[in-house]
Amino acid sequence: MTLPAIPGHGSTLVVHDTASGERVPVSGRDGTATMYVCGITPYDATHLGHAATYVTFDLVGRALRDAGLTVRYVQNVTDVDDPLLERAARDGVDWSDLAAAEIALFREDMTALGVMPPDELVGVVESIDLIAAAVRELVDAGVTYGLPGDDTEGEDLYLDLAQADSFGSISRWTREQMDLVIRERGGDPDRPGKRDPLDPLVWRSARPGEPSWTPAGLPPGRPGWHIECTAIAADRLGLPVDIQGGGSDLVFPHHEMSAAQSEAIEEAYAAAYVHQEMVGLDGAKMSKSKGNLVLVSRLRADGIDPMAIRLLLLAHRFDAPWDYTDAALATAVERRERWLAGLSVTEGPPAEPVIAAIRAAIADNLDTPRALAAVDEWAQRAVSGGPGDPAAPGLLARALDRLLGIRL
Ligand code: ZN
Numbered sequence: 570m571t572l573p574a575i576p577g578h579g580s581t582l583v584v585h586d587t588a589s590g591e592r593v594p595v596s597g598r599d600g601t602a603t604m605y606v607c608g609i610t611p612y613d614a615t616h617l618g619h620a621a622t623y624v625t626f627d628l629v630g631r632a633l634r635d636a637g638l639t640v641r642y643v644q645n646v647t648d649v650d651d652p653l654l655e656r657a658a659r660d661g662v663d664w665s666d667l668a669a670a671e672i673a674l675f676r677e678d679m680t681a682l683g684v685m686p687p688d689e690l691v692g693v694v695e696s697i698d699l700i701a702a703a704v705r706e707l708v709d710a711g712v713t714y715g716l717p718g719d720d721t722e723g724e725d726l727y728l729d730l731a732q733a734d735s736f737g738s739i740s741r742w743t744r745e746q747m748d749l750v751i752r753e754r755g756g757d758p759d760r761p762g763k764r765d766p767l768d769p770l771v772w773r774s775a776r777p778g779e780p781s782w783t784p785a786g787l788p789p790g791r792p793g794w795h796i797e798c799t800a801i802a803a804d805r806l807g808l809p810v811d812i813q814g815g816g817s818d819l820v821f822p823h824h825e826m827s828a829a830q831s832e833a834i835e836e837a838y839a840a841a842y843v844h845q846e847m848v849g850l851d852g853a854k855m856s857k858s859k860g861n862l863v864l865v866s867r868l869r870a871d872g873i874d875p876m877a878i879r880l881l882l883l884a885h886r887f888d889a890p891w892d893y894t895d896a897a898l899a900t901a902v903e904r905r906e907r908w909l910a911g912l913s914v915t916e917g918p919p920a921e922p923v924i925a926a927i928r929a930a931i932a933d934n935l936d937t938p939r940a941l942a943a944v945d946e947w948a949q950r951a952v953s954g955g956p957g958d959p960a961a962p963g964l965l966a967r968a969l970d971r972l973l974g975i976r977l
Contacts, residue, residue: 570685572634573967576921579635579928584812584935585888586841587820588739592934593841595629595811601639603806604630605839607798607815607823608690610647611671612656615678616862617882617893618816618855622845624879625887625935626814627684627974629843632931635972643805644687645798646672648694649780649791651755664780665694678865681875683974689805693797696804700792701784703800703834704772708786712833713771716762723774723788730765733829739842740821747821754822755794769826771796795826799838803831813839817846817890818854846890855893863893876975877902883937883973904945909977911948912966916957920965923947927972940973 586593595602606626609619626642633640647653648668657664672690679686693700704726707713712732715724730736740747751758751767758766770793775781783789792800802810808831813824824842831838847854850861868878881901885891911917926943930936947965951957969975 572631572971575924575964575968575971577924577928578637579632579972580932581636582629582632582932582935584629584841584843587824587844588741588839588842590741595633595841597633597638597811600637601641602633602812603810604633604640604642604812604814605798605802605806605810606642606644606687606813607819608644608646609671609675610650610652611668611675612653613671614862614867615675615865616848616855617865617878618848619675620678620682620865620878621848621882621885621887622814622816623679623684624682624882624974625845626812626843628883628931628935628937629812629814630685631972631974632935635928636932641806642687643689643691643802645696645801646690646692647794647797648672648692650693650794654779674866678869681869682865682879683876683976685974691801691805693792693801696797696801697782697792698784699804700797700800701772701782701787703796703803703830704792705786706834707771707796707830710833710835714764716760718774718776720776721774723790725770725774725790726772726787727763727768728771728826728830728833730768730829733833735832736825736829739825739828742821742825751822754818756822767822769793769795769822769830771830795823796830798823799827799830802827802838803836808839809837810839812841812843814843815845817844820844845887848885849890849892852892868898873898873902874905876977877905879975880904880941883941883975886938887935904941905977907952908944908948908969908975911951912962912977914951914954914957914962916959917951917961917965918947919958920947920961920968923965924968924972927968931972937973944969 582595583592630640657667713726718725773790775789781789828838923943927940930939
């Protein structure tokens with residue numbers, strides 16, 4: 570996918586890094602920036618929270634490119650994991666068919682929203698060998714221990730967090746905060762025999778009725794959740810990646826554990842950890858378990874233009890939680906119409922100042938509301954009439970496409 574060319578270029582993107590708590594520049598190395606964003610577990614349709622995440626990192630990619638960098642972007646798909654297997658069993662469908670169908674719907678939603686596809690979308694199933702190699706590296710480093718499972722002959726392998734010196738440095742959470750969420754975020758703190766209730770599973774030995782693989786040097790089984798990302802990021806992009814991205818519900822345990830595993834095999838995981846805050850509905854985080862989802866596919870089926878959905882997302886800062894409302898959607902629909910009216914004039918106010926304002930706002934920790942306000946003002950002046958520049962509407966339309974992913 571190529572982006573429309575416009576004159577000039579953006580400045581270095583500065584973005585909030587969860588691990589340091591500071592805004593850090595993303596400069597890449599040798600002209601290239603690497604970005605790894607945690608992908609979906611494909612068992613249900615894309616909701617606005619997911620869409621916010623992938624639109625945010627799409628903007629990051631656009632800003633890095635506009636600043637003159639080459640971007641290498643990899644996203645994983647957790648195409649074998651407990652929630653997917655449970656949903657498939659509940660619905661009486663094959664887990665791999667369910668995954669394939671949901672991945673197809675996800676891609677369709679992303680395309681509609683103008684999200685540029687990552688260079689690679691890497692599934693866990695296709696990556697078993699390289700993930701298993703990472704598990705063996707942990708075993709060889711002496712930082713794992715085994716526990717006998719029920720209904721299995723092999724052992725489940727856990728990371729021994731007591732040997733992970735930097736554990737806690739990504740989230741900077743207290744132990745109490747960690748203990749509060751570990752159970753609902755894929756952990757198994759109550760399992761007997763664990764050295765630390767937080768220790769993450771890195772390899773689950775085969776259970777009857779569950780998919781399993783038999784890579785060399787490990788018992789038949791399948792990978793734990795966190796090690797898949799450590800292994801895929803290392804294999805495809807090399808460590809440390811410039812940006813590890815995802816939703817803020819991945820700060821702990823997922824990114825904390827991914828980093829701990831990486832450092833256990835002596836490699837720093839990421840230069841910056843960037844997180845999209847949660848999108849809620851009526852004061853509660855949007856989540857499958859609560860059933861309070863606003864689905865992208867539902868909005869599209871209701872006739873909402875996908876660019877209005879994108880404008881709804883861009884109207885909110887990525888680093889602050891927000892609640893979906895019908896009123897906010899109506900505002901986005903109306904904004905799209907105003908922009909369209911502005912871009913339809915035969916001559917308009919000069920585009921260069923507003924393009925500079927968009928670039929400055931995005932480079933400043935993705936200040937999308939400020940970028941949108943600059944375009945609002947231009948559109949208002951354009952429809953007010955008066956002599957102008959006949960090239961301005963076309964130039965601004967290309968800039969909106971290139972910098973914001975808004976194609977009207
Ligand atoms: Zn991940």
